[in-house]
Amino acid sequence: MTTLNEYLEAGQTVISNLLLKNYHRLGMTNDEFLLWLQLYSLQNQGDLFPDITLLAQDMGNTTEQAFQVLDKLEKKGFLKIETFTDDDNKKRDRYNLSYIFERLAVLQEQEKFKTQQQSEEASVKELYRSIEQEFGRPLSAIEFQRIGDWLESDHYSAELIHLALREAVLSQAYNLNYIDRILLSWERKNIKTKQQVADEQKKRKQLIMQKEIDQPTQNKTLPKVSIENWLDE
Structure with a gap:
């Protein structure tokens, strides 16, 4: 049984209710949003390029299914894979997840x-x-x-x-x-x-x-x- 300390030490993922309410209006399916949320959570913990195979296991999907969802997210413009130079001057990859917030801002303006x-x-x-x-x-x-x-x-x-x-x-x-x-x-x-x-x-x-x-x-x-x-x- 998970103790209170274990629960607290696992950390929390904070997401705006605005996004939670409107992700479907943005054109995301439940599976797509869940995968994006998993990536977002891991990035907040410092993992900028999570292993999709491990994510697939956490979501109860096959690796192939997870990559298919990831491909849809990229084609729809909700994320992009980018290469950047870290503080040690090494080239690294990361998922840029910020595009969803830009889409959300546009949706809000349209609603207004x-x-x-x-x-x-x-x-x-x-x-x-x-x-x-x-x-x-x-x-x-x-x-x-x-x-x-x-x-x-x-x-x-x-x-x-x-x-x-x-x-x-x-x-x-x-x-x-x-x-x-x-x-x-x-x-x-x-x-x-x-x-x-x-x-x-x-x-x-x-x-x-x-x-x-x-x-x-x-x-x-x-x-x-x-x-x-x-x-x-």
Whole structure:
């Protein structure tokens, strides 16, 4: 029976859960990953070019089967046999196992891009739905095209167009021309984010309040509702 000391002295092989979860998505079979893991473990113990025959015995495979799996790993680009010069100026071979991490990084970027793309598509669908809801009618083909131009040609984000829609609704202007004027005004001021829109609105309110303070008391007329008139830009 293995004692606790024997277990601890055998050492441990630490592998990222990210790799454990995604090796199959990278195109590795279970046998290929197990052999790569065995090589990785031995390299961490200082054996840069392990004996495949001994590995085959540990895995319960024949030497021929182990070499077949090794050949597949090399052809798929998960490892390469390299020659290097050690500290004693001797030529030695080793398995370069780092390629799997490069492949994993590429996979992660692809997943992030896919998630971002799906999120953007959902935002665009929500934008069209919101405009139709605020206008109280379906959008025409021309209106769909115009909104598409804002997104594709003018590169306005769906979030920014949604904020412009809210400004138009507050001004009771239910048309795309008014929204377009708002977007152009923000573009001239290099406003591209929700926070920048909020900062601009805060600045406008401060200017209005300052003008009211500067006016003589007898001439001050307070509006019932403070509305942004974007057509006066």
